[in-house]
Amino acid sequence: MRWAEIANHNGDPLEFPTEPINAKKLQSLKKTDDWQIIDTPPGSAAEIQAAIDTADLVIVPTHPSPLDIDRVWPTLDTLTHKNAAVLLIGVHERRRLYQETRDVFEDQGIQTFASFVPEREDIKATFGTNPHELYTFDEICEEILGIEEMF
Structure with missing residues (x-):
């Protein structure tokens, strides 16, 4: 998210949407045919495990x-x-x-x-x-x- 915030602030926004997500929201994600890329921060065990379980x-x-x-x-x-x-x-x-x-x-x-x-x-x-x-x-x-x- 920080990457996207800085790019947006500098007038060079990313060409795709980004949104913060926590472990609880990851666990409730529905399967889709769309691509969803989850980039987890290091050391955030709950989010990392939820991302793994969803992937x-x-x-x-x-x-x-x-x-x-x-x-x-x-x-x-x-x-x-x-x-x-x-x-x-x-x-x-x-x-x-x-x-x-x-x-x-x-x-x-x-x-x-x-x-x-x-x-x-x-x-x-x-x-x-x-x-x-x-x-x-x-x-x-x-x-x-x-x-x-x-x-």
């Missing part, structure tokens, strides 16, 4: 680093009843940790997006704006659409 697909973002990967395992353990996929973010494609991370997930049979979010200052600077440069996000969207067709 058709759970995307688990993580950096390709040992610390971040260590935190992914307990998250994935809670998602065994859901369709879930790891999305690598902050990626330097030619660095060793990126390939090692991919190998670890592949060896463990963890579904991982082929696309990733590159480490770019421009991406970090888009907070509070309506981003016009999509980088790899259009590819990620195509993958999500492909996954959704499998349900």
Whole structure:
């Protein structure tokens, strides 16, 4: 919500509606054919669990680093009843940790997006704006659409 508020205040509004939602409202959401993207804040356990319970697909973002990967395992353990996929973010494609991370997930049979979010200052600077440069996000969207067709 904060992102949308700042973008709106700066005269660069997002092209889609956003609204705050709590765990209780998430639990009462009706199934629809429409897309609903729920971005949860870190550390808000009730909202995170309600979003997981509501979701058709759970995307688990993580950096390709040992610390971040260590935190992914307990998250994935809670998602065994859901369709879930790891999305690598902050990626330097030619660095060793990126390939090692991919190998670890592949060896463990963890579904991982082929696309990733590159480490770019421009991406970090888009907070509070309506981003016009999509980088790899259009590819990620195509993958999500492909996954959704499998349900």
